[in-house]
Amino acid sequence: MADSTVAAGSNGREPSQPTPEEIVAEGVYIAAAATQLSLKNRILVETLSDDGTGFAADHYIDVARDSLLQLVSEAESECERLERIIQRAGKRRARPMDMHDYRKNDVDNLKKRKAQSELVARELRKRAEDEDALRELVSAAHEAAWTEIARNIQYNLDSEFAPVPTDVEDPEERSGRIHDVIAVDLPKLERERKRAARLAAEQKPKDEEPQPDSARKKPRTGFFTWLRKQIKLDH
Numbered sequence: 001m002a003d004s005t006v007a008a009g010s011n012g013r014e015p016s017q018p019t020p021e022e023i024v025a026e027g028v029y030i031a032a033a034a035t036q037l038s039l040k041n042r043i044l045v046e047t048l049s050d051d052g053t054g055f056a057a058d059h060y061i062d063v064a065r066d067s068l069l070q071l072v073s074e075a076e077s078e079c080e081r082l083e084r085i086i087q088r089a090g091k092r093r094a095r096p097m098d099m100h101d102y103r104k105n106d107v108d109n110l111k112k113r114k115a116q117s118e119l120v121a122r123e124l125r126k127r128a129e130d131e132d133a134l135r136e137l138v139s140a141a142h143e144a145a146w147t148e149i150a151r152n153i154q155y156n157l158d159s160e161f162a163p164v165p166t167d168v169e170d171p172e173e174r175s176g177r178i179h180d181v182i183a184v185d186l187p188k189l190e191r192e193r194k195r196a197a198r199l200a201a202e203q204k205p206k207d208e209e210p211q212p213d214s215a216r217k218k219p220r221t222g223f224f225t226w227l228r229k230q231i232k233l234d235h
């Protein structure tokens with residue numbers, strides 16, 4: 001009889017679920033990363049269109065604060081939305097029609113989600129009011145922007161002033177390429193030439209008078225045959 005126990009992990013134990021604190025920390029981290037990315041892109045745009053005023057950290061501190069407060073507003077709106085869902089779900093006991101049709105059994109999980117959103121909003125508001133945290137965020141965004149600018153400049157310089165290769169050709173590689181030309185490319189061209197000549201002959205008018213033997217040109221060796229011999233001689 002087969003064992004009916006299926007191990008969820010390599011050690012046979014169920015994988016641990018993240019704690020509420022870990023979920024909140026991850027949410028705050030993602031929000032901070034999104035703010036830093038937005039700041040970096042804005043610094044890049046304003047640097048490339050600089051009017052001579054230069055980089056002003058205080059200006060971007062205000063931008064960072066506004067970005068964080070916008071995320072706070074979104075988190076608080078999510079809390080309000082979840083509260084409305086909780087109120088409706090608490091009065092509904094029938095079987096749900098789809099995954100978003102919350103019922104009384106879902107209230108506990110909904111309350112956990114709301115509590116997590118509240119903690120995220122609270123933590124982001126604290127960062128938005130912390131001058132040192134804002135300055136650190138702007139500094140990281142500024143460094144990331146200039147790293148990207150420097151990388152693009154270096155790439156353009158490398159492309160513009162790339163050294164011309166001066167390595168001596170490997171005799172074995174040259175021999176292989178010559179062999180490919182003789183064995184593959186030239187026979188293919190010769191076949192195409194003969195095919196073109198045959199098609200041209202078939203399209204000639206049939207009532208054309210044949211030329212006497214003395215006026216006919218003697219057959220000559222094909223150009224590609226001659227070329228193959230020359231390559232072999234040089235090789």
